[in-house]
Amino acid sequence: xxxxxxxxxxxxxxxxxxxxxxxxxxxxxxxxxxxxxxxxxxxxxxxxxxxxxxxxxxxxxxxxxxxxxxxxxxxxxxxxxxxxxxxxxxxxxxxxxxxxxxxxxxxxxxxxxxxxxxxxxxxxxxxxxxxxxxxxxxxxxxxxxxxxxxxxxxxxxxxxxxxxxxxxxxxxxxxxxxxxxxxxxxxxxxxxxxxxxxxxxxxxxxxxxxxxxxxxxxxxxxxxxxxxxxxxxxxxxxxxxxxxxxxxxxxxxxxxxxxxxxxxxxxxxxxxxxxxxxxxxxxxxxxxxxxxxxxxxxxxxxxxxxxxxxxxxxxxxxxxxxxxxxx
Amino acid sequence: xxxxxxxxxxxxxxxxxxxxxxxxxxxxxxxxxxxxxxxxxxxxxxxxxxxxxxxxxxxxxxxxxxxxxxxxxxxxxxxxxxxxxxxxxxxxxxxxxxxxxxxxxxxxxxxxxxxxxxxxxxxxxxxxxxxxxxxxxxxxxxxxxxxxxxxxxxxxxxxxxxxxxxxxxxxxxxxxxxxxxxxxxxxxxxxxxxxxxxxxxxxxxxxxxxxxxxxxxxxxxxxxxxxxxxxxxxxxxxxxxxxxxxxxxxxxxxxxxxxxxxxxxxxxxxxxxxxxxxxxxxxxxxxxxxxxxxxxxxxxxxxxxxxxxxxxxxxxxxxxxxxxxxxxxxxxxxxxxxxxxxxxxxxxxxxxxxxxx
Ligand SMILES: Cc1ncc(C[n+]2csc(CCOP(=O)(O)OP(=O)(O)O)c2C)c(N)n1
Numbered sequence: 001x002x003x004x005x006x007x008x009x010x011x012x013x014x015x016x017x018x019x020x021x022x023x024x025x026x027x028x029x030x031x032x033x034x035x036x037x038x039x040x041x042x043x044x045x046x047x048x049x050x051x052x053x054x055x056x057x058x059x060x061x062x063x064x065x066x067x068x069x070x071x072x073x074x075x076x077x078x079x080x081x082x083x084x085x086x087x088x089x090x091x092x093x094x095x096x097x098x099x100x101x102x103x104x105x106x107x108x109x110x111x112x113x114x115x116x117x118x119x120x121x122x123x124x125x126x127x128x129x130x131x132x133x134x135x136x137x138x139x140x141x142x143x144x145x146x147x148x149x150x151x152x153x154x155x156x157x158x159x160x161x162x163x164x165x166x167x168x169x170x171x172x173x174x175x176x177x178x179x180x181x182x183x184x185x186x187x188x189x190x191x192x193x194x195x196x197x198x199x200x201x202x203x204x205x206x207x208x209x210x211x212x213x214x215x216x217x218x219x220x221x222x223x224x225x226x227x228x229x230x231x232x233x234x235x236x237x238x239x240x241x242x243x244x245x246x247x248x249x250x251x252x253x254x255x256x257x258x259x260x261x262x263x264x265x266x267x268x269x270x271x272x273x274x275x276x277x278x279x280x281x282x283x284x285x286x287x288x289x290x291x292x293x294x295x296x297x298x299x300x301x302x303x304x305x306x307x308x309x310x311x312x313x314x315x316x317x318x319x320x321x322x323x324x325x326x327x
Numbered sequence: 328x329x330x331x332x333x334x335x336x337x338x339x340x341x342x343x344x345x346x347x348x349x350x351x352x353x354x355x356x357x358x359x360x361x362x363x364x365x366x367x368x369x370x371x372x373x374x375x376x377x378x379x380x381x382x383x384x385x386x387x388x389x390x391x392x393x394x395x396x397x398x399x400x401x402x403x404x405x406x407x408x409x410x411x412x413x414x415x416x417x418x419x420x421x422x423x424x425x426x427x428x429x430x431x432x433x434x435x436x437x438x439x440x441x442x443x444x445x446x447x448x449x450x451x452x453x454x455x456x457x458x459x460x461x462x463x464x465x466x467x468x469x470x471x472x473x474x475x476x477x478x479x480x481x482x483x484x485x486x487x488x489x490x491x492x493x494x495x496x497x498x499x500x501x502x503x504x505x506x507x508x509x510x511x512x513x514x515x516x517x518x519x520x521x522x523x524x525x526x527x528x529x530x531x532x533x534x535x536x537x538x539x540x541x542x543x544x545x546x547x548x549x550x551x552x553x554x555x556x557x558x559x560x561x562x563x564x565x566x567x568x569x570x571x572x573x574x575x576x577x578x579x580x581x582x583x584x585x586x587x588x589x590x591x592x593x594x595x596x597x598x599x600x601x602x603x604x605x606x607x608x609x610x611x612x613x614x615x616x617x618x619x620x621x622x623x624x625x626x627x628x629x630x631x632x633x634x635x636x637x638x639x640x641x642x643x644x645x646x647x648x649x650x651x652x653x654x655x656x657x658x659x660x661x662x663x664x665x666x667x668x669x670x671x672x673x674x675x676x677x678x679x680x681x682x683x684x
Contacts, residue, residue, distance in 0.1 A: 056502070061494060062502045065495060065498075066499075068465055069405070069464065069465035069466060073473070104444040105663075106663055
């Protein structure tokens with residue numbers, strides 16, 4: 001299989017969906033003439049022109065609300081947030097309008113919109129640019145949230161998200177844009193990854209590491225070290241999508257290994273990992289040989305210092321230490 | 328209140344000259360229906376039959392009826408929480424509207440939206456939104472959709488005089504002008520946002536619509552008590568939207584007779600009784616229109632009474648319908664959250680969207 005960069009996998013997804021459905025538009029700050037702040041949309045404006053690839057002013061509430069309104073009329077906007085940290089500027093539109101319109105109208109309206117862009121830190125951009133809000137948005141019924149870790153997954157999930165009739169928030173990661181991986185060839189058919197289906201990225205028998213987004217790569221690194229240095233065979237379950245959540249896959253892996261460490265780059269307090277801990281205790285408590293443990297971002301705003309930023313994140317070292325407490 | 332411009336008779340404006348007597352009577356009937364609907368709703372709200380808020384539109388009827396009367400096939404309407412008038416004006420039936428206020432399964436939104444969230448996409452009516460100013464970017468999006476689909480149409484987006492100070496509105500104006508979107512922002516200036524008078528909420532007190540100049544956008548001020556003027560000036564704005572794809576801000580002076588909502592404990596404190604009585608007695612759009620039609624010989628007093636009576640009966644019948652309708656089933660709480668859950672896909676069967684269990 002050919003290898004693609006994560007950013008190019010997203011671009012390929014956008015390009016294919018632009019070709020498939022003339023209602024799809026790509027919108028956001030710098031997505032058109034500038035070619036995308038992260039070069040995700042590079043070349044799309046040249047190919048599709050002003051009507052389909054739209055530069056907006058720095059006006060998150062304005063343009064995201066506009067996308068939501070347009071989606072009610074059947075346009076299918078894919079909105080780039082330059083950083084998911086800027087969700088706060090458009091929060092009203094994201095949670096009061098996109099999430100609620102279908103419900104408040106008794107199903108008469110719906111919002112087939114995609115919000116995408118990088119979440120998370122890791123690039124020493126400080127507290128205002130490092131938010132990791134997937135758990136926040138997953139808390140709002142009406143929204144769907146995913147956080148793909150690999151180029152193949154981001155392509156497949158992005159295409160699914162664009163075809164979905166509900167608002168889907170795709171949380172990417174700046175540090176993933178430059179990662180490479182195999183992506184099925186378009187010649188071999190439409191590559192779609194369903195929302196709500198987790199994926200076992202590494203089979204194992206001794207302990208389950210459950211992660212999403214970039215944490216999946218950190219968990220995989222940790223798993224290799226655990227195997228080679230400690231003889232512990234860890235399974236890595238990639239959630240891919242936070243809501244819908246593949247509850248069965250979580251329960252299955254716990255039943256298989258009986259031990260679990262959750263790896264979650266968001267904060268521990270009321271975060272995704274807190275939700276999964278609850279799920280496990282409600283549905284798989286009898287299968288646990290040890291308490292559920294978590295490795296999250298340390299519970300403080302994201303530190304700038306590039307020297308220690310990685311210490312705040314769930315890095316392989318912290319994952320391994322946590323696993324060893326359960327061994 | 329900003330000064331109303333020199334009085335001019337807009338009956339002779341093109342858009343009004345072509346009106347038939349039936350059209351004019353229709354406007355009277357629509358205004359009477361809104362008024363009677365609201366009065367009936369008030370009665371039952373006070374009787375403890377409804378939840379939450381009830382934002383009455385009484386006093387502002389000419390705005391919804393006048394502006395919506397100009398809408399064609401590809402024109403869209405979106406508004407805030409004071410939405411009953413717009414809902415009826417676009418053609419929603421009283422029964423689903425009233426039942427929605429009562430929170431019944433037969434309500435327009437199956438009892439999920441309530442008074443502030445009426446919707447009717449079949450009539451191009453997109454709500455009913457509860458966040459002050461939050462609907463203004465959505466209106467932009469509806470206009471965007473119309474333009475994207477190469478339709479000749481526009482969006483009428485209503486907001487209050489309080490909403491003009493929300494950032495979302497300013498962002499919307501900028502984008503509307505920048506992208507040349509066919510949207511008409513209709514500020515229904517009833518003088519107050521809840522208990523705060525317009526002069527206490529806007530730094531530039533003289534005029535709200537003039538802010539459009541900062542965005543290189545056309546604007547106008549309209550005397551809302553005169554249906555002819557509302558139609559004449561709105562028509563110019565809608566033409567501008569449709570023919571030139573240019574946005575407009577219209578500020579329509581109007582007045583609400585009741586408190587901000589019926590639950591407004593201070594309804595009688597921030598406005599003097601004299602002020603309210605003055606508006607009721609001399610500026611009531613429904614009575615002024617009625618008088619006008621009688622003067623024009625279009626309508627007799629008896630006919631007007633009969634129309635009003637019918638409206639009252641219709642409103643009462645809608646209340647009976649609402650009272651007799653069933654409440655939603657508890658299980659319906661989970662309907663209409665996700666499209667695919669209601670459309671029976673694989674994810675629907677596994678119920679993976681909900682975190683309750
Ligand atoms: C963002 C937000 N802030 C506050 C409120 C509470 N609230 C609802 S309506 C209202 C007054 C708005 O007045 P205006 O825009 O003039 O409209 P009117 O009620 O006069 O129609 C307030 C403060 C709200 N719903 N949303």
